[in-house]
Amino acid sequence: MSVQIIRPGLLATIQDLGRYGFQQYGVVVGGAMDSLSLRLANVLVGNEEGEAAIEVTMMGTSLQFNEDTLISITGGDLNPVIDGNPVPLWRPIFVQKNTVLSFTGCKVGCRAYVAVAGGFSIPNVMNSKSTYIRGEIGGFKGRALQEGDLIPLGEENSFSRKIKKVLQSKLEQRSFASVDWYVPFERYVNKSVVRVLKGTEFEKFSESAQKQFFEQEFQITPQSDRMGYRLSGASLGLKQPFELLSEAVANGTIQVPSDGNPIVLLADRQTTGGYPRIGQIAAADLPVIAQMKPGDCVRFQEISLYEAEQLYMEREKEIKQIRTALLLKKWSFE
Amino acid sequence: MIKMSDFQEMVNIIDRSSVNIFTFEYEGMKIKLEKQPILQDKVQKEEVGVSVSDPLLSNEQTDKAAKDEAVSKEEVITSPMVGTFYTRANEGEERLVQVGDTVQKGQVVCIVEAMKLFNEVQADVDGEIVELLVGDGEVVEYGQPLFKLKKRS
Numbered sequence: 406m407s408v409q410i411i412r413p414g415l416l417a418t419i420q421d422l423g424r425y426g427f428q429q430y431g432v433v434v435g436g437a438m439d440s441l442s443l444r445l446a447n448v449l450v451g452n453e454e455g456e457a458a459i460e461v462t463m464m465g466t467s468l469q470f471n472e473d474t475l476i477s478i479t480g481g482d483l484n485p486v487i488d489g490n491p492v493p494l495w496r497p498i499f500v501q502k503n504t505v506l507s508f509t510g511c512k513v514g515c516r517a518y519v520a521v522a523g524g525f526s527i528p529n530v531m532n533s534k535s536t537y538i539r540g541e542i543g544g545f546k547g548r549a550l551q552e553g554d555l556i557p558l559g560e561e562n563s564f565s566r567k568i569k570k571v572l573q574s575k576l577e578q579r580s581f582a583s584v585d586w587y588v589p590f591e592r593y594v595n596k597s598v599v600r601v602l603k604g605t606e607f608e609k610f611s612e613s614a615q616k617q618f619f620e621q622e623f624q625i626t627p628q629s630d631r632m633g634y635r636l637s638g639a640s641l642g643l644k645q646p647f648e649l650l651s652e653a654v655a656n657g658t659i660q661v662p663s664d665g666n667p668i669v670l671l672a673d674r675q676t677t678g679g680y681p682r683i684g685q686i687a688a689a690d691l692p693v694i695a696q697m698k699p700g701d702c703v704r705f706q707e708i709s710l711y712e713a714e715q716l717y718m719e720r721e722k723e724i725k726q727i728r729t730a731l732l733l734k735k736w737s738f739e
Numbered sequence: 740m741i742k743m744s745d746f747q748e749m750v751n752i753i754d755r756s757s758v759n760i761f762t763f764e765y766e767g768m769k770i771k772l773e774k775q776p777i778l779q780d781k782v783q784k785e786e787v788g789v790s791v792s793d794p795l796l797s798n799e800q801t802d803k804a805a806k807d808e809a810v811s812k813e814e815v816i817t818s819p820m821v822g823t824f825y826t827r828a829n830e831g832e833e834r835l836v837q838v839g840d841t842v843q844k845g846q847v848v849c850i851v852e853a854m855k856l857f858n859e860v861q862a863d864v865d866g867e868i869v870e871l872l873v874g875d876g877e878v879v880e881y882g883q884p885l886f887k888l889k890k891r892s
Binding site for chain 2: 585586587588589591592595622723726727729730731733734
């Protein structure tokens with residue numbers, strides 16, 4: 406079983422939850438920009454949460470499934486269609502052999518995740534299947550997907566087979582079938598407010614910069630990619646210039662170079678940075694920023710570390726509930 | 740900037756007033772509050788007559804007659820499970836259906852959430868929505884009527 410890339414579109418890569426454990430050697434973590442959507446995409450088809458999926462960016466990607474396959478699409482609504490019919494997001498979908506799935510444009514958000522039951526049968530590089538394009542490691546041959554690529558699929562488990570069988574019987578005349586339920590996560594995709602903790606060097610910024618950071622809107626510039634988003638808006642100055650030794654940076658760290666325009670570090674961020682850090686995006690809101698695209702405007706809302714931890718725990722609880730609910734669905738299929 | 744406490748006060752004032760829709764714009768921020776007139780409808784109906792709307796309380800004979808008459812004109816869409824009732828597919832979206840809308844068999848009319856899964860409830864006949872029997876966010880039981888529907892003849 407395999408998936409064939411008919412058209413790669415703007416950018417399509419294989420991503421999982423990232424390459425952890427090697428940052429001390431300077432190895433970039435990478436992984437899905439919107440890890441929440443990746444995890445849910447996998448859960449919906451019966452995979453482990455951290456299985457690799459295809460991250461589709463904005464538009465133009467077309468995939469063909471060479472066998473009957475159970476898939477799910479989560480994340481941004483990039484208008485996925487099969488034979489001209491819109492395909493629903495956030496639920497398991499059965500696709501018939503030789504069906505072509507195309508992403509025809511950005512309706513909401515920026516990145517969609519296509520998970521397949523059984524995952525992709527590609528080698529792990531340093532414990533991860535994530536593609537790190539700049540380093541040419543991981544994923545499918547260490548690069549973005551290209552026309553004609555044939556990505557082999559892994560073995561489906563019993564849960565996947567069960568849903569597949571049930572959906573297959575619902576096909577009727579169409580080449581895909583789905584269920585009448587979904588996970589309610591679209592609300593995270595279309596937001597413009599991101600919750601942020603004060604960064605380590607927050608107090609070193611001028612008073613007006615501190616104020617503007619939480620009050621003004623910043624626009625995501627076209628010089629943005631999986632490594633980070635460059636923002637434009639108010640120029641954020643320091644009280645007085647100072648030198649900083651490079652330190653570890655994290656997903657969602659907001660640093661400000663001397664030109665005063667903030668940079669949000671994301672999935673493919675470098676491991677260390679030497680610019681003053683004005684903020685750190687709360688883990689629960691990383692999917693929100695990951696779904697924004699160049700031209701979108703973002704506003705930062707201050708929260709405390711305690712609040713950020715609460716949001717994180719609530720999110721994890723929610724995902725756990727979904728896993729349980731899906732298990733119950735499995736039984737109801739029996 | 741507007742504070743959360745200001746906003747709460749605003750909601751409270753609107754809540755107590757006779758205003759049904761309220762829009763507020765300030766420094767690029769837009770807030771829209773909308774009350775649900777359907778709920779008032781429901782309260783009135785309950786006051787008018789419990790015996791007619793609740794078949795368990797009336798005697799069998801009139802119950803059967805009333806039911807026969809009702810079925811010929813009105814259908815009820817019931818909840819397929821225990822869960823939380825929503826009129827919107829996702830937060831911030833338009834309602835799936837409004838009173839007065841015509842729906843087709845198989846059309847999704849509302850959502851019942853159970854354990855973070857949103858389950859779509861479909862109309863089982865073609866018809867017109869005449870009444871919404873449950874408020875947004877209310878917990879519904881298995882088999883509880885959600886909508887009254889006038890069957891298209």
